[in-house]
Amino acid sequence: MRAQAMAERAMAMALEARAAAGEALPGIEAHAAAAEPFLLLFTIFVLACFVGYHVVWSVTPALHSPLMGVTNAISSVIVVGAMLATGLGESWIAQAFGFLAVTLAAVNIFGGFLVTRRMLAMFQRKG
Amino acid sequence: MAHTLSTLAYLVASILFILALKGLSHPRTSRRGNIMGMVGMAIAIVATLAQPGMRVGGIGLIIAGLAIGGTIGAVVANRIQMTALPQLVAAFHSLVGLAAVFVAAAALYAPTSFGIGTPGNIHAQSLVEMSLGLAIGAVTFSGSVIAFAKLAGRMSGAPILFKGQHPLNAALGVVLVLLIATFVATGGPAWLFWIIAILSFALGFLLIIPIGGADMPVVVSMLNSYSGWAAAGIGFTIGNLLLIVTGALVGASGAILSYIMCKGMNRSILNVLLGGFGADAGGAASAGAGAGGPARPVKSGSPEDAAYIMKNAGKVIIVPGYGMAVAQAQQVVREMADLLKKEGATVEYAIHPVAGRMPGHMNVLLAEANVPYDDVHELEEINPEFAEADVAYVIGANDVTNPAAKTDKSSAIYGMPILEVERAKTVFFVKRGMASGYAGVENELFFRDNTMMLFGDAKKVTQQIVQALQK
Numbered sequence: 001m002r003a004q005a006m007a008e009r010a011m012a013m014a015l016e017a018r019a020a021a022g023e024a025l026p027g028i029e030a031h032a033a034a035a036e037p038f039l040l041l042f043t044i045f046v047l048a049c050f051v052g053y054h055v056v057w058s059v060t061p062a063l064h065s066p067l068m069g070v071t072n073a074i075s076s077v078i079v080v081g082a083m084l085a086t087g088l089g090e091s092w093i094a095q096a097f098g099f100l101a102v103t104l105a106a107v108n109i110f111g112g113f114l115v116t117r118r119m120l121a122m123f124q125r126k127g
Numbered sequence: 128m129a130h131t132l133s134t135l136a137y138l139v140a141s142i143l144f145i146l147a148l149k150g151l152s153h154p155r156t157s158r159r160g161n162i163m164g165m166v167g168m169a170i171a172i173v174a175t176l177a178q179p180g181m182r183v184g185g186i187g188l189i190i191a192g193l194a195i196g197g198t199i200g201a202v203v204a205n206r207i208q209m210t211a212l213p214q215l216v217a218a219f220h221s222l223v224g225l226a227a228v229f230v231a232a233a234a235l236y237a238p239t240s241f242g243i244g245t246p247g248n249i250h251a252q253s254l255v256e257m258s259l260g261l262a263i264g265a266v267t268f269s270g271s272v273i274a275f276a277k278l279a280g281r282m283s284g285a286p287i288l289f290k291g292q293h294p295l296n297a298a299l300g301v302v303l304v305l306l307i308a309t310f311v312a313t314g315g316p317a318w319l320f321w322i323i324a325i326l327s328f329a330l331g332f333l334l335i336i337p338i339g340g341a342d343m344p345v346v347v348s349m350l351n352s353y354s355g356w357a358a359a360g361i362g363f364t365i366g367n368l369l370l371i372v373t374g375a376l377v378g379a380s381g382a383i384l385s386y387i388m389c390k391g392m393n394r395s396i397l398n399v400l401l402g403g404f405g406a407d408a409g410g411a412a413s414a415g416a417g418a419g420g421p422a423r424p425v426k427s428g429s430p431e432d433a434a435y436i437m438k439n440a441g442k443v444i445i446v447p448g449y450g451m452a453v454a455q456a457q458q459v460v461r462e463m464a465d466l467l468k469k470e471g472a473t474v475e476y477a478i479h480p481v482a483g484r485m486p487g488h489m490n491v492l493l494a495e496a497n498v499p500y501d502d503v504h505e506l507e508e509i510n511p512e513f514a515e516a517d518v519a520y521v522i523g524a525n526d527v528t529n530p531a532a533k534t535d536k537s538s539a540i541y542g543m544p545i546l547e548v549e550r551a552k553t554v555f556f557v558k559r560g561m562a563s564g565y566a567g568v569e570n571e572l573f574f575r576d577n578t579m580m581l582f583g584d585a586k587k588v589t590q591q592i593v594q595a596l597q598k
Contacts, residue, residue, distance in 0.1 A: 038252060041363060041371055048372040051145060052379030059151040061480065061505050064384060064487030065212060067151050068351055070164055072219045074144045075377040077168065078226050078358045081365050083175045084240055085233030086192070087185035091246070094237030099188050101229035104222045106196025107203070112219055113165050114204035115212070120161055122494035123154040
């Protein structure tokens, strides 16, 4: 427990130090540190949009309802963020919101995949 | 090390999600695709549980949440009737939206969990991303709740219009942008976070109420897209690649579906979103009828007449619409088709892109009734075949068959691609009465010489035809 508390304090101090460094050196280093990860994430985001665009156009119109079911289920991957908030337990408010979000997303994950499975099974019988 | 492992696991999950969508290019590969999606989700969840720093109590809460939500989701998914799919999907979208709002709130109260700063001292860039995820999530939530209520018949499907609606929405949008700017500039105070949330809820509500029931395929697709962008916004906030990639995939998917639906109606997305479609035209049409315009003659027949003609037909094309779903007539339609096939006729189904209340709605209902996948055709594929058909059996569709879309420039539906049923030798039109369709436009087809109206409930009329065919 004590080790963890110390680690947390060290983390907080490191963050403060970074913020202070940012103030001391406006411009170059702090700026670069903030911008680069964002640009990287943004690049991946744009590429993923392209992948999504091409993959979805190849979906046959007959399966557009199952497509909505699947996309609905996978968009609940937001559960990852909810789990981190709940599991790391930095504050009880965050934990409460995290828990609610985990529950809501779980409804979607199970509901989305299972209802899609039901739909697809119907297409399968005589497909 | 642990971090590298979880990042790799997220990459695997992203790829599995892409393959899940790719599997839907054909029914044969679709089930495997769905399983890949499930595996991807399982990997993402396990990798997150294995993150360093997870506390035992927290893990307990997570598992409880997964169990509660999972049970509800599984029960609902297994019990829902296929005709109720559109409202189920709308309800699911609302949950993604609300989950996004909650995760944004969690990030606000525990920023150190996500490495975006300390409470009260969150990086400006993260605040921008957080408030975008929050606003999109909140709009998705309240918009989907309204879409659900309209689709489930909990509120009227008619457009709700009032004076100054669009200026109000625009003003609300501007205020939201200003509030987000203030939120970022003042370091992210919690009270401002919740004001943004409330105004976004209001905006989602106001955006969807003017949109009528038959435009719901566009709305559902659009909210599908929003739920993806909300997930991506949260992904940027907490710096998670899997959320960003998946959000982009879902966002793109919903956007493409919205585009396809709009094209199917020859309307712009803006025209759909501004709403009110059919409200004015409907008023004008009924006013015209009230003024005592001469009633034009239509031919109507009995199910027995229809059965007699169909029995001697070589080729029958069935055109289902939302009315078939409402009457739950898909099963009996397939029975009719089976009997006709026994008589030696070829039977095919023609599906308009916007038939039903969500993309692909009719295909699912026909699949549920065991209609072979190869008998079901899209608009471009089937239109040339109507000229060779002896019978077109239109059940619960109206506007999508109206020839006025091709000829009458003043019509509200001018330019909309239609199923050219009028080219068949005989058109049977199953309909409760002479009311106009959603667009409020009278269907030219009713008055054609080769059209016979079969008045009554779609299911009952078809059942009577089945009985007559069995004799």
